[in-house]
Amino acid sequence: MILDHQEKPLASWTGKERISGETVDCLTIIFKSGGCSWNRCLMCGYKFERYDKTSPELLRDSIIRQLNWIFSNYKTDKFRLIKIFTSGSFLDPIEVPKEAMKEIVSRFSDKILIVETRPEYVNDIVLDEICGIMKPDDVGKNFYIAMGLETTNDAIREKCIDKGNTFDDFKEAVSEAKKYGAGVKTYLMMKPLFLTEKEAIDDMKKSIKESAPYSDFISMNVCTVQSRTEVEYFWKRGAYRPAYLWSVLDVLVSSDIHVACDPVGGGKKRGPHNCGICDHDLVEAINNYSLNADRGYLKAHLEKDCKCKSEWEFILDNEMPYCMPLTN
Amino acid sequence: MFEVIKREGPARTGVFSEGEITLNTPCATDTAEIFPSLRTMAYSNVPLQAGSDFCKKYLKQYDNIFTSHPSDTAKAETGSVVMVPGWHTALPDPRNYVKWIIEMKSRHPPDTMWYSPACALPSNIATLIASGFDLFDYTAVDLKTSQGVFCNSDGEYPAEECMGTGICRCEGCLKDDLKLHNRIALDSEIAKIILRINEGNLREYLEKQSLNSPQLVSILRLFDREYDFIEKSTPIARPIRLYSNSGDSINRPEIKRFGQRVLKRYTPSRTDAAVILPCSARKPYSSSQSHRKFMSTVRDRAHEIILTSPLALVPRELEGVYPAGHYDIPVTGYWDMEERKIIGAIVEEYFTKNRYGHVFVHLNGDAAEIVKNALERTGTEATFTAAEGPTSHESLRNLDRALSGLPRKSHNYIRGMLSWQFGEDTDTSGMMIKGRFGNRKILKNKKQLFSIDNETGLYRPTFEGWETIVDRYIVEIDDFIPQGDILAPGVVSCDPEIRPGDEVFVRGQKAVATGRAAMGADEMVRSQRGVAVKVRKVKKI
Numbered sequence: 001m002i003l004d005h006q007e008k009p010l011a012s013w014t015g016k017e018r019i020s021g022e023t024v025d026c027l028t029i030i031f032k033s034g035g036c037s038w039n040r041c042l043m044c045g046y047k048f049e050r051y052d053k054t055s056p057e058l059l060r061d062s063i064i065r066q067l068n069w070i071f072s073n074y075k076t077d078k079f080r081l082i083k084i085f086t087s088g089s090f091l092d093p094i095e096v097p098k099e100a101m102k103e104i105v106s107r108f109s110d111k112i113l114i115v116e117t118r119p120e121y122v123n124d125i126v127l128d129e130i131c132g133i134m135k136p137d138d139v140g141k142n143f144y145i146a147m148g149l150e151t152t153n154d155a156i157r158e159k160c161i162d163k164g165n166t167f168d169d170f171k172e173a174v175s176e177a178k179k180y181g182a183g184v185k186t187y188l189m190m191k192p193l194f195l196t197e198k199e200a201i202d203d204m205k206k207s208i209k210e211s212a213p214y215s216d217f218i219s220m221n222v223c224t225v226q227s228r229t230e231v232e233y234f235w236k237r238g239a240y241r242p243a244y245l246w247s248v249l250d251v252l253v254s255s256d257i258h259v260a261c262d263p264v265g266g267g268k269k270r271g272p273h274n275c276g277i278c279d280h281d282l283v284e285a286i287n288n289y290s291l292n293a294d295r296g297y298l299k300a301h302l303e304k305d306c307k308c309k310s311e312w313e314f315i316l317d318n319e320m321p322y323c324m325p326l327t328n
Numbered sequence: 329m330f331e332v333i334k335r336e337g338p339a340r341t342g343v344f345s346e347g348e349i350t351l352n353t354p355c356a357t358d359t360a361e362i363f364p365s366l367r368t369m370a371y372s373n374v375p376l377q378a379g380s381d382f383c384k385k386y387l388k389q390y391d392n393i394f395t396s397h398p399s400d401t402a403k404a405e406t407g408s409v410v411m412v413p414g415w416h417t418a419l420p421d422p423r424n425y426v427k428w429i430i431e432m433k434s435r436h437p438p439d440t441m442w443y444s445p446a447c448a449l450p451s452n453i454a455t456l457i458a459s460g461f462d463l464f465d466y467t468a469v470d471l472k473t474s475q476g477v478f479c480n481s482d483g484e485y486p487a488e489e490c491m492g493t494g495i496c497r498c499e500g501c502l503k504d505d506l507k508l509h510n511r512i513a514l515d516s517e518i519a520k521i522i523l524r525i526n527e528g529n530l531r532e533y534l535e536k537q538s539l540n541s542p543q544l545v546s547i548l549r550l551f552d553r554e555y556d557f558i559e560k561s562t563p564i565a566r567p568i569r570l571y572s573n574s575g576d577s578i579n580r581p582e583i584k585r586f587g588q589r590v591l592k593r594y595t596p597s598r599t600d601a602a603v604i605l606p607c608s609a610r611k612p613y614s615s616s617q618s619h620r621k622f623m624s625t626v627r628d629r630a631h632e633i634i635l636t637s638p639l640a641l642v643p644r645e646l647e648g649v650y651p652a653g654h655y656d657i658p659v660t661g662y663w664d665m666e667e668r669k670i671i672g673a674i675v676e677e678y679f680t681k682n683r684y685g686h687v688f689v690h691l692n693g694d695a696a697e698i699v700k701n702a703l704e705r706t707g708t709e710a711t712f713t714a715a716e717g718p719t720s721h722e723s724l725r726n727l728d729r730a731l732s733g734l735p736r737k738s739h740n741y742i743r744g745m746l747s748w749q750f751g752e753d754t755d756t757s758g759m760m761i762k763g764r765f766g767n768r769k770i771l772k773n774k775k776q777l778f779s780i781d782n783e784t785g786l787y788r789p790t791f792e793g794w795e796t797i798v799d800r801y802i803v804e805i806d807d808f809i810p811q812g813d814i815l816a817p818g819v820v821s822c823d824p825e826i827r828p829g830d831e832v833f834v835r836g837q838k839a840v841a842t843g844r845a846a847m848g849a850d851e852m853v854r855s856q857r858g859v860a861v862k863v864r865k866v867k868k869i
């Protein structure tokens with residue numbers, strides 16, 4: 001192995017994460033991989049973040065160089081939790097060559113590891129390999145599979161995201177993961193294209209309820225406008241608006257279980273936003289809630305007033321599939 | 329069922345009826361109450377900007393409402409409601425706005441009621457109606473209410489700076505009820521526009537209202553460039569003044585149509601000599617002081633042609649017909665580059681087509697310069713006869729001297745008008761205009777061929793008159809004897825040149841009739857409802 005060579009991953013950052021009721025230090029890494037094999041999701045801006053048409057050997061070496069970079073730039077001992085993303089599926093052997101995958105897992109085998117993948121790559125072969133590498137953990141599970149279910153509504157997933165899989169595919173992957181004692185982290189996507197504000201809220205409330213039985217924890221992403229995506233195409237033409245922060249609060253507050261949410265781009269035009277006045281406070285409240293899980297605290301923010309609140313309430317009642325979005 | 333009543337370009341008034349519902353359009357209403365199916369289609373959004381594949385897969389049709397999309401190819405049924413979902417997202421995008429309207433309006437039958445959801449504000453509804461929309465809702469104004477915004481005919485303002493200030497004293501303002509005010513403001517704006525459609529001066533109002541935003545001005549200008557689309561439903565004549573008050577007026581279809589007919593249809597009755605004269609504020613020109621002086625100086629020794637903005641050239645014979653006898657324009661003596669270019673081009677084309685022996689230019693200032701440059705391009709020699717002012721003694725003496733020796737030959741008004749109105753150079757020998765102003769007739773051998781519409785200047789042919797016009801402006805009808813007006817379904821075919829307000833000859837196997845078109849040719853052919861021809865006289869055969 002070329003241990004002395006380094007290459008910067010696409011992104012990496014540190015933070016805190018709530019896992020099994022406690023808050024832990026977390027390192028998140030996004031590796032540049034061979035790219036998502038599906039690569040069609042309408043909101044996904046990671047389509048272009050890839051080593052395309054390169055040999056599996058070169059790809060393997062590049063990913064390992066990125067891993068080296070992480071170890072020389074972070075004191076990895078500090079982190080209890082490691083979250084690993086690619087611009088697609090970590091468990092897709094075409095995207096992340098098997099040797100690179102194994103190397104990453106073994107270097108983090110004493111941590112709690114979360115890797116993201118599409119459900120079709122969750123199978124006996126790969127789980128056998130990973131669970132053989134991971135060290136047993138006395139807290140409980142130390143290996144989680146994170147999957148972007150996005151919504152439990154297959155029609156929405158197909159039309160509004162073009163994800164190419166179903167709730168059943170997800171359930172199948174979950175039972176596969178459970179067989180090996182791996183945990184499941186479910187990602188939901190709030191307000192993809194073609195949904196009214198109200199439809200988006202209802203979809204999330206229902207999806208949280210329906211996906212909870214299959215999930216150890218749920219994280220809700222709020223759709224943002226990423227460059228060179230279909231979402232951006234419609235957004236630029238006034239045909240898409242990211243969710244109101246009020247709507248995000250509404251979903252989180254009304255959910256029986258704790259759902260984490262990092263409102264990326266919160267308060268910006270391209271991310272979930274309100275009027276610009278109340279945005280900062282609400283983004284902070286959502287971030288705090290992800291760690292403190294204090295529903296009362298979040299509810300108090302939802303009950304605050306702002307000049308944009310009556311507009312939001314109007315939107316919920318009056319925005320229709322044939323006249324949307326009513327605001328930008 | 330929807331029936332169009334009156335047309336002003338793509339704008340129209342109409343009546344929609346279904347069961348117990350009757351709507352006089354244009355109007356705003358709580359559409360979801362009238363069409364409950366609007367509330368039934370969850371997750372059905374298809375943005376206006378989506379491509380045809382996406383449309384094919386996801387565009388849903390509502391009960392009783394046809395959903396139209398620019399990328400779709402399905403056709404609405406006659407009489408139905410056509411909704412264009414998401415049309416409010418077209419307003420910031422004038423180029424696609426105009427392109428999509430033309431595409432969809434050409435695809436669906438004209439006798440359909442067009443609904444643009446969540447678009448209408450008092451400040452933009454003139455443009456929406458002028459684009460051919462009939463039905464609106466209160467969503468956009470109610471949204472403004474929720475944002476604390478006060479809606480007015482000229483724009484949107486913070487409510488706290490408007491309510492109670494006396495800007496408006498409607499019932500809503502008196503009750504300090506912003507929602508009511510905003511709805512009333514929309515309703516009263518629509519009422520105002522209906523009045524404008526009925527009076528025939530929507531265009532003047534549209535020019536004014538377009539100034540509310542750059543996008544509305546763009547839409548106006550882009551539609552003006554789509555002459556074929558706009559012109560086909562623009563009335564041929566109106567009994568009222570046409571105000572050419574803005575820089576955009578020169579591009580309105582009536583103006584362009586007049587110029588095109590002077591160039592393409594009109595036949596001058598003499599081409600030995602022409603004198604180009606300035607216009608007068610008073611219409612027709614010949615009733616003005618200045619033109620009395622010009623006419624008594626020219627004494628029929630040359631063909632009188634009036635140079636004017638925005639119409640360019642008005643031959644004397646056409647001075648009474650709409651819009652030559654009806655326009656008014658702010659006069660400053662300064663001609664802007666747009667006027668110079670458009671008018672110069674018409675002068676050039678006219679004198680290229682009609683080669684006069686002599687051209688006398690009795691103009692001064694910018695007007696003289698425009699004509700001079702245009703004539704130079706045609707290689708026409710011209711004599712300039714106006715010194716300081718065209719009506720000064722010196723100028724008139726110059727003109728008189730310049731014309732000396734030319735033969736006197738009075739203008740053939742009938743030939744000029746018939747060629748302009750019907751596109752036919754008719755043999756007018758023996759025809760004479762008789763009667764006092766207001767009741768003028770054209771006779772031949774004591775038989776009346778035409779009467780002149782005092783208000784529009786158009787010629788109204790009698791059956792004998794139609795015999796002199798060969799195969800133009802004919803509406804072919806089915807095998808029936810008209811009882812009253814001719815309805816659109818009765819029309820088999822018609823001359824594509826027919827416009828609303830045109831004089832037409834109705835011809836069928838059982839009867840012929842004279843009358844006036846209520847709709848243009850395009851609508852006659854593509855509609856199943858509405859009056860096509862207002863019949864004046866019927867003759868069984």
